[in-house]
Every structure is written in structure tokens, then in C-alpha cells.
Amino acid sequence: MYKRKSGSKIKSGSKNTNPKAAANNYTRTHQSSHLKLGSVAGFAATALALIWGRLFGNIRRGINSNIIDAPYLLNLVQKSSSFELKYNRTLIATEPIAPQTVLMEISRELMIWDLDAVRNEFIREEILFTSIPGKVAKRAALLSAYLALLRNDFIPQTDHTLQLQTSVAKQLPSYDDYKAFHPVLASIEQMELLLGNHSPAFRDLLALRQSLNNEYDSFIATSDKFATLVSRADYLSCRLAVQSRAFQIPGVLPESEIPTIEQEYYSQTIQIDFSNDGVLSIEIINDWMNSHVNNNVMVGGYDAVKRRGRAWSTKAIEPGQELIMDYGRFHDYVLFGQYGYVPSDGTGVTITTVAAFHNIGNAIPDVEQMMLYLQYDHGYPECIEKKLHPDAFRLKELKSRYLREIAIDPSRWVLPLPPRLSTDATPPSTTILPDHYTVPSFGSDVYEYLETHALSISLPCRLVTLTEKDLNNAEDFLLKDMEILVNAASPQDTPTLQLEKLQVSPAWMMRTIHCMKMMASAQKEMYGTTIESKTREIMSLARDGNSNSLEFQAAHVTLGEIQSQEALETWALDVLQSVSGMEGLSSDELDVRSEPCSSK
Secondary structure, three states, X not given: OOOOOOOOOOOOOOOOXXXXXXXXXXXXXXXXXXXXXXXXXXXXXXXXXXXXXXHHOOOOOOOOHHHHOHHHHHHHXXXXXXXXXEOOOEEEEOXXXXXXXXXXXXXXXXXXXXXXXXXXXXXXXXXXXXXXXOXXXXXXXXXXXXXXXXXXXXXXXXXXXXXXXXXXXXXOOOHHHHHOOOHHHXXXXXXXXXXXXXXXXXXXXXXXXXXXXXXXXXXXXXXXXXXXXXXXXXXXXXXXXXHHHOEEEOOOOOOOOOOHHHHHHHHHHOOOOHHHHOEEEXXXXXXXXXXXXXXXXXXXXXXXXXXXXXXXXXXXXXXXXXOOEOOOOOEHHHHHHHHOOXXXXXXXXXXXXXXXXXXXXXXXXXXXXXXXHHXXXXXXXXXXXXXXXXXXXXXXXXXXXXXXXXXXXXXXXXXXXXXXXXXXXXXXXXXXXXXXXXXXXXXXXXXXXXXXXXXXXXXXXXXXXXXXXXXXXXXXXHHHHHHHHHOOOOOOOOOOOHHHXXXXXXXXXXXXXXXXXXXXXXXXXXXXXXXXXXXXXHHHHHHOOOOXXXXXXXXXXXXHHHHHXXXXXXXXXXXXXXXXXXXOOOHHHHXXXXXXXXXX
């Protein structure tokens, strides 16, 4: 606990008005959780002690053996006797719990904040100024590093608060725990086999995996000592804990938690604004509850005066039911990558996409990659050849450059779909499937949704199927849009364009929807399996008791992606069939192909 001693209050008007000096003074005076690594000999001795401790038993450094037990920690926070901890990981109601019952109160000393991390002397001296892209990522990385140091016993437990924080850190899942189920720690080959390299979940997972490993690489490049004290496995296990268990305590922290001059120091030097953005917090109770959108418990409400947070029931909970919180609203592929699970009942959000030929990431693809979308020459009676059709060929090249400018804006290519199951019921368990479990599927409501939302991702296909006959001065029109795109603040958040505002002819619209159907079909076919086959696989894994395995979760991700692509494909096909033979729509105006021109 970081209490100020009498006579040591830091004021902006005190003699020490230098922010860095003041922050350092605060750390030295009020924090005893630093490492004594001032000499090579001392460092070597400490490292040797860690190795010895790992070989011949955990180093306790005076910590009571019972303080590392989950039941001991639960006893410190539990305010109601109506639930108990099972298997050191899951809270189960033992008697009826009424709504708005305060279940737990978590004191500040049982929270591990990123503020604690930046106050740690070792972190301040060794890795505080390491370059980590993204403010949130840097906060999470520093907190993860601090957790790893606590777990590895390199922060001496010189007071009760540090003993408790060490105990909390040690209760978090280990590397081996995560490796048993988390996709980030699985091999790339295994995940490619389970998901397919075209899968949005696989692509997102690769980016996340690279990002987390890059953080560790940046830390060890900055500090040789950190590389010796914390292995990659140590860091990744703590980083996954922060990724899946930490949450933001928002709002302004009072002077009693962090002096203004210290706030200013962090804001100016590492661009972390504790004064307005709050703190990132690890709390042991988050490790005892799983997540569902229809949660029955809420965690939060930090009281800065009492220095404690709380957890309370949001609805009635019956004996035998899990206490369940809500991690937040995320797409299934995000839940899978960050948390290692997806809701098997279909209450999560899946996505459909028309990005069949490129990856929507951070890197803008080259023009040749985007030219794949133009290989069908829709709208032209003949395949375009440079010598025979110079105007059409020039427009085609311009369209590929336009596509490149919108290539990594997800809103142009990806549409979230409503959950396959819409319910406000909380499941009795998030880890045990019900006796009559059925695999989720879309109902007719998804087509009603697509009727009003599908065209929000039609711009790429509208562009692909544009011909000179559809728009006078098409080249000049596209060039004006491209000027807007080039000057956009971010290629991942592009502004509204003139092309999407146009009223298009029926023929152009039908070509657009035909293109969307082809893109949905192409993406679906890349999975090399069917909804029926994936459903059988999921049910087989469930019958064999493997509903918490990586394979089961990955199968659900794949199923959701295939179902989502088929939903878009079916909607587009229905639209095309409903207008076939429509008066005033000539087949000569369509000229759509199912095979690329390059193969003819």
C-alpha cells in the first residue's frame, strides 16, 4: 500500500518542484517494492537464488504458506456466505442470491494497478521508457512485466500489501495453464489447421501473437536484466492474464492515490494520463468468474475514499449456478484471440466479409493484390485487354488504386451480424454444456437485418463493377474520391465518399450484389468444409467431454464464420432471383462472370 509518511507530502509548491525528481522521491520514500540490483555481483546472486528456488521449491521470502491459497484470498473479500469457490477457479452459488446483493469487497491492497508497475524502481530504471506502440498496449505491457516480477519473487514482500499482491499474481493462470487452451500459445501450424489462413480469426490471432511477442522483444532489447529475470513464457502468461482479466477503473484519481506532480510526470514522459484515464487493474475475483453477455454479477464501483471496489449481483442467482460477469461486447474472433473462448450458445457476434482476396490489417496491400477483385471484368461483354480496350483498361487500373486506398478500413468490407441466439437468460454454467445442447444457427431475422444493412459494405463491389457506361467522366469522379482518401486522417477510418452517395442504375446495382455474392461464396469455399460437417465435429467433441478444449472453441469460431458467409451469400442470391426478368433490366447490361478472365 502506498501511504505517505508524515512530513513527506509532495506539493507542487514544495522545494522539489521538478516532476521527475518528485516522482522518484515519491517512489523511494513510499515504495519498498524495488529490486536491489546495484551491482553485478548482487544481480548474479539474485538470479542464482531464483534458479535455486525453482529447482528446490518456490521462494517464499517470509510469506505465509496459506496466503497463496485462493480460499484465503476469497475470505478477505467475501461479504456474503451464499457462494463458494470450486476448483480454485469458479464461484458457485450455494443458496439463493437476491438481486443487488453485495457479494465481495476488494480492498486496494488486493488490486494490482499499472500505477503500481510504473512506481516500481526496477521498472522505472530498466523498462519504463521502452517504446511500445499504443497507449493502452504500453500500460498493459508494463502491468504484465510487474506481474511477472511479482510471480518470480523478484519484488521482496517487505510489507503485507506486497505479500498480498504477490499472492494475487501467483493465483493467475500459469504458462502451462494457458498453453492447454489459449490460441496465442498454440503453434501457428496448429491454428492454421484449425482455422484456415484466410480466416478473420486466424489473421487477427497472428497480429495479436506478433504484438505480444514484440512487446517482450522490446523489453529485453531495452534491459538485459529484465531478460534474465523474466522469460518469454513468464511474460506471455502474465500478458494473457492482463489481456483477459484486467479492466479499467475509469475516472479521475484523487490526490490521495497519486499526487498531481506525479501524474504530470507520467503524462509528460510516458504519455500515461492517470489523472483522467484511471488505472488498469488486476483483481483476483476476475479470475474466479467467467463471462457471458447475460451476466448475473457486476464488478466495479471503486470508492477512492474507502479504497475498495465491490462486486454485486444484478439478478437472482439460484443455488448451483455460476457467478458470471461480462468482459464486454466483442466479436467472437476477438474473444477467441484475447480470451481463448467463444460463447457456444451463439450469443456472441459474428462477422461477414467481402474481403476475399486480401487481409484487413495494418499494412496496405499492393495494387497487384487488389487487382484480384477486378479479374472478372464484370459489366463488360468481353474480357478487358490493354490494346483492344485502352479506356476500360485505364479505368481498371484506377479502380485497383482506389480499392487499395480503402483496403484496410474494416467498415468498408466487414459487417457484424446479430447473435444467432437472442436471449436475456443467464446460463447456469459457462463451462458445462446443457444436457440437450444444440449448435447455434441463424434464423430468418438475419436476412431481415441484411436487407437493411448489407449494402453498407457494397462500396468495393460497386467500384469493381463500375463501367464507363454507368458514370460519365468516371475517371475524374474516382480521382476526386481518391484525393479525399489520400488526405484522410487514417486509412483505417476513411470518410464518406462520393461513389457511395450515387444513385445507381438497376443493372449496376445487380452487378454489385452479384459481386458481393461471389465474394461471400469465395470466402466460404476457402474453409474446405461445410456447416453440416463442422456441426458434427462440434457435437462429437462435446460428447467426448472436450467442450473446453482449444479444438472445440476453434470449431465454433469456424462454424460462425462459415454461417455468416453463407448468410450474406443467401441474401444476395435471393435478391438476384427476386429481380431476374425484371422489366427494363437487360441481360446485356449485366455481363457478369463466374470465372476470372485470366483463366479464359
